[in-house]
Amino acid sequence: MTPGRPVIEDAAILVEGGIIREVGTYGDLAPAHSGQVIDLGDAFIAPGLVNAHSHLELAHLRGLCPSGQGFVTWVEDLLRQPIFNLDPAAFEDAAQELKRTGTCLVGDIATRFAKEMAGALEASGLFFVVFCEAIGETIPKKTFIPSGEFEAGVISVAGHSLYTTHVDVLRAAKAETRAKGLPFSLHLAEHDDETAIMAGEPSAFLDLLQARGRLLDFTPPKKRPVEQAAALGLLDEATLCVHCVKVTDADIGTVRASGATVCLCPRSNEYIGVGRAPWEKWVASGAPVCLGTDSLASNTDLDLWNEAAYFKEHFNGELPLDGLLAMMTRVPAGIMGAGHILGTLEPGKVAAFARVPDRVMALF
Secondary structure, three states, X not given: OOOOOOOXXXXXXXXXXXXXXXXXXXXXXXXXXXXXXXXXXXXXXXXXXXXXXXXXHHHHHOOOOOOOOOHHHHHHHHHOOOOOOOOHHHHHHHHHHHHHOOEEEEEEEXXXXXXXXXXHHHHHXXXXXXXXXXXXXXXXXXXXXXXXXXXXXXXXXXXXXXXXXXXXXXXXXXXXXXXXXXOEEEEEOOOHHHHHHHHOOOOHHHHHHHHOOOOOOOOOOOOOHHHHHHHOOOOOOOEEEEEOOOOOHHHHHHHHHHOOEEEEOHHHHHHHOOXXXXXXXXXXXXXXXXXXXXXXXXXXXXXXXXHHHHHHHHOOOOOOHHHHHXXXXXXXXXXXXXXXXXXXOOOOOEOOEEEOOHHHHOOO
């Protein structure tokens, strides 16, 4: 997956101490190698996968939330669930599923338990970015977000959305990540109610939130979500824009010009029933695009290969294998700040591999 380099037939990867030392053909590397040889047979090997968007706090809700009934119905049901009851057994099952299906790095949204999720992910052996989600109207007086280069994982900050997080909180969250050189994540343009709320139009979701005592003094900016995110200074090369379903051509141009990365969650959008993002326009735009599974409250599994297969099967137009793989490896590793150790198979990087399943190869 190194840009500009072709697929290597009969490939060999020389690993020492968990780090890739050399990559080439077996014929070139084998004569000078005297250590253990693991023959993977007839396999297509890619870098370890990066799941750019998940909510592992909700792992215990697998199969419990309604599908296909729209965002408001889904949220109403979600709010009746024990969403803040951490379930260690459910998390362990989720972590094992991620590893078993080739994921080595996960970008996880933590609404309440960022430190606990970071500790659990570190113990699981997964690389991680845990995004402590900023929501509401109050800017914390101090935070626990450290600075420093990505090693095994980092804790960063995310904005929940443009309407559930006060503009001052969003600006402060983005400012902190910018000051510390960390990625910033934001749910953006996910559903029609979000667009209506931002425009000051009637919204069943706004009615639901206000009935629960939220957004009582919300002032609609009378802008589309992407326009508002840009106006608040939230979009730049370190921002991960999640979902981006309800966008115009102008919105796509705005995100592309900002350098932000788009994370598409196709099966989650279909599960909830919010519509389909303009995948083809996003890919054609030149904006960095990656994939995420979202949560087990809005998806059937955390298998990125299933996400990739769904994306390829429903994509209208050409989508080469290396382009699809980049959306699960090199691109998300870069936005997570881990591009120096993950995302490609080349010397000096962590020896994290994933085998491309036959069912995915059959689509090309």
